[in-house]
């Protein structure tokens with residue numbers, strides 16, 4: 012009976028993987044073949060049938076959302092709580108380990124995690140202090156360099172001095188950055204992983220402890236592990252033959268961030284006793300979606316080779332829409348969604364997937380204009396929003412006065428009359444004496460260095476922060492947050508802002524109080540850390556998708572990267588244009604191009620029932636009008652699987668009746684969307700929008716040679732073609 016509950020809903024190959032006697036295992040299989048499902052059922056099997064304690068199980072997933080889901084599904088299968096099981100992302104688990112063993116890790120017990128944004132600020136400040144030319148060494152590239160070293164397990168001390176000026180400077184900055192972080196107890200994301208690895212590697216006792224504890228180690232999306240992550244897994248499992256990984260080489264999409272597809276080959280070498288299981292049945296997508304995805308990925312070389320089939324029918328053809336421009340593309344998508352919802356379906360069935368975050372705005376605007384609830388995953392995460400980061404900075408600073416990045420953020424937010432000169436003086440002293448900005452400020456105040464006006468402003472600030480920290484001891488976590496956003500003046504500050512923006516910021520700040528109220532840390536051995544500290548670490552690590560569950564039924568927007576592992580009945584994959592997808596940077600490099608193709612494969616295989624692909628004939632990108640060619644990936648999909656959507660029948664009609672959108676057909680009725688016209692001077696073009704009435708009637712036309720133009724109809728002589 013119990014066995015049945017765990018393996019009945021699996022096919023033979025899945026069952027074999029789930030119920031195999033303990034040993035290392037590689038489940039190598041394409042998208043939607045049930046790899047993640049196998050992982051969940053394997054864990055349930057170990058606990059229920061093999062009577063393994065959840066304490067002995069470690070599971071690494073790719074996102075916090077996936078981790079939550081995994082825990083939930085195991086609990087559902089077993090009807091028990093799996094709280095004691097370590098399950099999370101590599102970063103989350105590394106953080107947990109470092110928190111519990113900060114002494115062994117040589118970190119102060121109040122170390123703080125900084126996100127990529129903070130990291131960039133820190134680098135910028137450091138480079139300024141070091142007088143480094145940021146044209147020659149752009150800070151973003153410096154950050155990239157440092158993280159790339161850390162992902163490979165390389166510290167500054169491992170790098171040889173170089174006679175190359177450029178390289179040598181990078182090394183000096185890396186060194187300076189390591190010192191700065193060590194001095195101020197700051198840990199960036201790459202550092203979390205590296206430090207977690209070093210801590211285990213260099214502490215035999217600790218390593219023994221964890222090896223004995225984690226008898227069963229599981230990894231989802233193994234193809235996207237980087238060097239340090241894999242080294243960490245190896246340390247934990249050495250000599251134990253208990254590493255259970257699932258992955259798909261065709262879905263490796265984080266090479267640009269240091270992920271090593273080779274880890275899949277390395278695994279086979281390092282765990283010679285492993286069992287290899289292939290899953291070949293796809294349970295997610297229709298036959299046509301699968302055929303199209305298979306054909307696309309077949310264009311890559313050097314694959315490990317996999318077959319995928321489905322017992323499902325062929326389903327609909329894949330719809331292809333060629334839009335005039337990015338606005339038209341968004342109209343099309345949003346109208347299709349409205350139709351879907353009007354037919355009684357859920358909005359959350361629909362995902363819009365794009366290559367770059369900047370593409371989301373068009374869709375957001377159209378969704379907003381039509382009153383369609385939506386949610387953007389990734390992108391600007393809740394905790395990354397400016398007002399939230401400001402509030403968090405107050406919390407940081409009241410806990411840790413030496414947190415310079417928090418200090419910089421709020422010393423004059425809300426504005427309190429601290430000028431650049433005052434701040435520069437503080438920075439200079441801090442640099443000279445190697446002390447925190449906070450201390451430097453106090454010293455200068457004591458010395459009577461400032462003008463009375465600046466002095467007053469700073470006094471107010473010191474009083475505020477000191478009072479906040481004094482009060483914090485007596486308050487619940489959410490009360491502390493509430494106290495901070497009120498007393499700091501942040502709420503007032505944003506209330507005074509004009510328009511919706513300020514209002515939205517105030518709402519977000521209030522939402523932060525909610526987030527604190529709901530914050531629930533379910534981990535043991537946390538005596539070192541206050542609840543507020545844990546909350547702040549959570550804010551740095553949380554990828555923003557955890558809150559999604561609480562929202563109403565909404566359309567899901569996300570980048571292709573963040574769609575990994577997920578599935579949706581309807582997928583719109585947009586912006587299939589050369590230079591966007593594949594990205595501009597990848598088209599000249601075969602390795603990167605193949606990674607883009609895998610990303611396209613990931614996108615297509617998210618779709619269960621319907622897949623829409625679109626591209627725009629003209630697109631504003633980075634402030635410039637472009638006329639891109641359709642993506643080469645479109646040609647790699649067999650044409651008999653594609654169905655082109657004709658514009659007039661599908662777009663102009665529903666849009667025309669919708670008063671909330673700006674697109675109207677115009678009062679004269681002479682011009683239709685998509686109407687081809689000729690202008691004496693500009694030549695041939697296509698009508699995109701008509702606005703206004705009578706003498707004011709204007710029309711927007713995309714001319715093949717002259718680009719986009721608005722013309723007054725009463726003047727322009729247009730010939731209808």
Ligand SMILES: Nc1ncnc2c1ncn2[C@@H]1O[C@H](COP(=O)(O)OP(=O)(O)OP(=O)(O)O)[C@@H](O)[C@H]1O
Pocket residue numbers: 020021022025040041042043044045046047048049259262293294295575576577578616
């Ligand atoms: N044996 C099965 N019977 C019915 N449904 C299944 C079976 N195996 C998997 N599924 C379903 O198929 C879908 C895809 O499964 P899952 O997400 O585990 O695939 P995956 O291999 O992890 O995909 P990806 O590579 O995209 O991460 C899910 O909805 C899952 O519940």
Ligand SMILES: [Mg+2]
Pocket residue numbers: 046047048231576
């Ligand atoms: Mg999966």
